[in-house]
Amino acid sequence: MEEQHRIIKTFKRAVVKVGTSSVNHPNGKLNISQIESIVRQLVDLYNQDKEVLLVTSGAVGAGAGKLGLKGRPKTIPEKQAAAAVGQGALMHIYEKIFAEYGVAVGQVLLTREDFSDRRRFLNARNALCTLLRFGVIPVINENDTVAVDEIKLGDNDNLSALVAGLVEAEILFLLSDVEGLYTADPRKNPAAQLLEDISEITPDIEELAGETGSCMGTGGMATKLQAARIAMHSGVVTVIAGAWKKDVLRRVIAGERDRTIFWPLDNKLENKKQWIAYSSTVHGKIFIDKGAAQALSGQGKSLLPSGVVGVEGVFELGNTVSIIGPDGMELARGLVSYSSSDIEKIKGAHTKDIARLLGRKDYDEVVHRNNMVLNI
Numbered sequence: 001m002e003e004q005h006r007i008i009k010t011f012k013r014a015v016v017k018v019g020t021s022s023v024n025h026p027n028g029k030l031n032i033s034q035i036e037s038i039v040r041q042l043v044d045l046y047n048q049d050k051e052v053l054l055v056t057s058g059a060v061g062a063g064a065g066k067l068g069l070k071g072r073p074k075t076i077p078e079k080q081a082a083a084a085v086g087q088g089a090l091m092h093i094y095e096k097i098f099a100e101y102g103v104a105v106g107q108v109l110l111t112r113e114d115f116s117d118r119r120r121f122l123n124a125r126n127a128l129c130t131l132l133r134f135g136v137i138p139v140i141n142e143n144d145t146v147a148v149d150e151i152k153l154g155d156n157d158n159l160s161a162l163v164a165g166l167v168e169a170e171i172l173f174l175l176s177d178v179e180g181l182y183t184a185d186p187r188k189n190p191a192a193q194l195l196e197d198i199s200e201i202t203p204d205i206e207e208l209a210g211e212t213g214s215c216m217g218t219g220g221m222a223t224k225l226q227a228a229r230i231a232m233h234s235g236v237v238t239v240i241a242g243a244w245k246k247d248v249l250r251r252v253i254a255g256e257r258d259r260t261i262f263w264p265l266d267n268k269l270e271n272k273k274q275w276i277a278y279s280s281t282v283h284g285k286i287f288i289d290k291g292a293a294q295a296l297s298g299q300g301k302s303l304l305p306s307g308v309v310g311v312e313g314v315f316e317l318g319n320t321v322s323i324i325g326p327d328g329m330e331l332a333r334g335l336v337s338y339s340s341s342d343i344e345k346i347k348g349a350h351t352k353d354i355a356r357l358l359g360r361k362d363y364d365e366v367v368h369r370n371n372m373v374l375n376i
């Protein structure tokens with residue numbers, strides 16, 4: 001724990017995410033004093049030679065305000081229009097305030113495909129790292145104008161955790177209108193207690209997260225937990241803290257405890273496996289029997305055709321699939337060595353029969369253990 005606490009003070013690279021309710025007033029107009037306070041804190045970190053990346057929500061909210069819509073836009077075209085108008089307004093204000101402190105910013109708008117396509121993923125990493133090398137603070141959001149719902153990440157909590165993994169940040173700050181994760185809803189239950197340190201996301205903790213969220217943003221505690229889970233497996237410390245609090249970053253870094261910290265797991269996933277587990281698009285499902293489930297989770301073995309009982313979806317060699325155990329739960333995710341139609345033909349068969357059934361044998365395994373992540 002000592003060592004872990006040290007990271008909070010000594011980190012070199014951080015991702016800071018601010019939610020819609022922190023940058024917009026409830027009517028959708030930009031909350032200038034709050035944005036100013038966040039920018040000031042980021043510049044202060046920057047001046048201490050730390051690299052910071054800002055993930056900011058608020059485009060759709062700000063755009064809705066400008067378009068005169070009441071509440072969050074409902075239809076996809078309205079959301080896209082609001083994002084187009086709002087993103088400009090948001091960027092303008094960041095640009096202006098950062099410039100007052102002499103710091104350059106660069107707008108980076110990402111979509112799910114920038115993570116799910118391995119080549120684009122590496123491209124995005126290069127672009128972000130180059131900005132940092134030039135001393136620029138990347139200001140990141142999802143590209144809501146072009147990303148329609150089906151292909152959206154949808155919330156910036158998840159986006160910021162993926163960004164943290166992408167650039168190998170040591171710490172992710174989720175600044176929000178809540179102070180952290182409580183044992184109950186603090187607005188309804190005065191006895192609710194703040195959970196200060198979390199080393200494992202248990203089902204109980206997931207239950208606590210519920211489905212809360214403010215009216216303009218899309219997040220809430222549930223997406224923060226998803227983000228924390230990604231970060232924990234990627235070796236990133238995650239801090240949830242109150243965006244509205246004066247000097248919140250400095251105070252958390254100084255060791256104040258009114259926040260929730262999720263500590264990374266000891267055995268973080270290597271880069272490729274992080275990508276398989278959290279970024280790549282899942283193209284289908286492979287159902288396996290009890291013996292195979294034991295071989296995978298108990299002994300860390302590869303998945304052979306003999307353990308496969310069914311296939312769902314259409315996928316190609318190299319796509320990511322979800323591996324489902326006999327209880328119907330997802331057991332693992334991995335890159336397949338055969339297409340869905342090939343697996344249909346070889347399921348249940350012995351490895352030695354692959355060549356006869358397919359007319360060729362490229363691999364022994366359906367999913368090799370080096371391309372597989374258990375317990376996502």
Ligand code: GLU
Binds near residue numbers: 057
């Ligand atoms: N990208 C959305 C926006 O800028 C925010 C998504 C979220 O609320 O997490 O409005």
